[in-house]
Amino acid sequence: MKKRHFILTSIALGLSVLSTPMLAQASLPTVVEGQAVPSLAPMLEKVLPSVVSISVEGQQKGAQRNDIPEEFRFFFGEPFADRSPRQFRGLGSGVIIDAEKGYIITNNHVIDGADKITVKLSDGREFKAKTIGTDNLSDVALIQVEKPNNLTAVKIADSDKLKVGDFTVAIGNPFGLGQTVTSGIVSALGRSTGSDSGSYENYIQTDAAVNRGNSGGPLINLQGELIGINTAIISPSGGNAGIAFAIPSNMANNLVQQIIEFGEVRRGMLGIKGGELNADLAEAFNVTAKQGAFVSEVIPDSAAAKAGIKAGDVIVALNGQKIASFAELRAKIATSGAGKEVELTYLRDDKSHNVKVTLQSDELNQASATNLIPALEGAELSNYNSKGVTGVEITKVAPNSLAAQRGLRNGDIIVGVNRSSVENIGQFRKILDSKPSAVALNILRDGSNFYLLIQ
Incomplete structure (x- = not known):
């Protein structure tokens, strides 16, 4: 939880009712008393079986004693630290991405430290599950149910095609109530919470109602396709305030496919340092772009150096998709995976250049x-x-x-x-x-x- 003038909380979503104009555009009619009425029900009937509620149990270490001054704790060692295990329980949500193998995406913070994971489906069935792999810096986890049988998987959409104003539907398990549906729109893209934790943030922002317990649940479009994994909210009180964040489906899927293939996340590295493009930098380096990732340094022998990227360049697109910030570029590169080839569009003296780059692994750095x-x-x-x-x-x-x-x-x-x-x-x-x-x-x-x- 991060406190400023608001609270950043790892959670996910709850339910609000769509207005008639929104439903009319959804073109998902149902029949009531012989008349067609706009409704999300037909789409949800297909999607709800892929959404799961997750309950976890485990033990965590106790907090270290605070009655010893920090500078002296090293000399006293372990006996002066209260590290007795403490039992905990937690609730969250998830979404099935592979019905045959029983793979489920959720948040790392939902299952972190869990000794026992139980998955409950919309039809009431329960399965034991195990952790396949996690990535705490992007807050993504992949779990697998034991002996999967007659499961339904969600279809994964291309989150790079999302636009501000697109309608969104979120499903989860707020406060342990069970499956709850919420609706809203894409409020913004490429969002970062401003956290200094070193995490990779490239969130979809939505105004769907969100509450504790929906972490790891799906954010879907009106076609019933997965566009994001609900992760956090910003709120003065810790409750729903209409500002929620979801990990884009492309980013989450890249990470879990690496976990499936390699047993771990093999993060990609471009080899640059930089920051956000602002008006002063744009004027100083003679570029007309309003948004992008400003390159302040290129690491020798890195993927960027080999591709000809230089300090002072402004990267404005990745694989044809516009880049709004350095944080967005960093998150997309890191989660793309080592060895993957990407195409960068950058500006130098306000002239556009395209270059293909094979990302290096950052595990040695x-x-x-x-x-x-x-x-x-x-x-x-x-x-x-x-x-x-x-x-x-x-x-x-x-x-x-x-x-x-x-x-x-x-x-x-x-x-x-x-x-x-x-x-x-x-x-x-x-x-x-x-x-x-x-x-x-x-x-x-x-x-x-x-x-x-x-x-």
């Missing part, structure tokens, strides 16, 4: 340290190469995390593990994969070089 070794939980890593020093930089350490307890700090540079030198995350991963009996990190900090034993 950034990682969550938790994926490498549990003792580093709470640390984020990136490759470091500056002033003749190469290694792995600790870019972020979460307060009260295991990494913080071990004594790691933001800005630490790992240059070795035990007696082996480390030049990048790839080498770091390889050493840790060998499961050494002891792990002593050789760290550079403020000009000093020392070893830190973490395992």
Whole structure:
């Protein structure tokens, strides 16, 4: 949950009634007393069997004690942290994308940490389910029901074809009430919540009524096709305020197909740094575009460098679809997958150029340290190469995390593990994969070089 003048909450949707003009345009008549009346009922009859309610149970670690000053906690170690497991239960929603195999898309935050997942269909049947794979940075998860039988899958639409003003219908399980239908329109595209969590955000914004428990449920069009996965709302009170966000279906489908094929998300990387195009940048770099992704730096030997992208370029389209912001470009590139070829349209001196780029993998350039070794939980890593020093930089350490307890700090540079030198995350991963009996990190900090034993 993120607090500003509003609350950003991971949830999803509930129900509002369509007005007669909207239904008339939907062209989905039903017959009442011999007369055709506009209705979404015929479409919903086909879609509702693909929507599921999800209940989860699990255990989570307790919070660390706060009565010990942070600078001293490392010396006291684990006995002074309250990490006894605590039971939790949660509710959410999901949508079936493969009836034969029983695959269901939902949000990562719905099933995160769950030991038991139960899926309930619209006809009342219940199935046990297991997690196939997740991606916390985009909040997407793929689960699979055990012994799937007579399921119905939703048809997935091309979310890149969405336009502001298109009608939307959301289905979910608000407050555990069961399947509830809501309606609205696409309020905006390419939205970001402004979170600094490092997540990949390229949301569909809709004004459909949303409430807790609908997280992971489908946002569909009037043809009954999946256009998004409902994820979050912005609200002063935490309840519905008409501003809801959904992960586009193309983005969610790209990620789950990677999970199905590789067992994990293999994020694509273009190799640029930049920000949003504004009026001052447009004037300074002689471009007439109003929106786009401004390139401030191109990483050497990256996919962008090999394709001829240069600092000062403005990327305005990806695969023929307009790019409104750097955040949108970042999210679409990252979720496209390593090895995928994409076409970029960019402006240089206000002249348009098209170039095809094969995305690289980012696994050697950034990682969550938790994926490498549990003792580093709470640390984020990136490759470091500056002033003749190469290694792995600790870019972020979460307060009260295991990494913080071990004594790691933001800005630490790992240059070795035990007696082996480390030049990048790839080498770091390889050493840790060998499961050494002891792990002593050789760290550079403020000009000093020392070893830190973490395992």
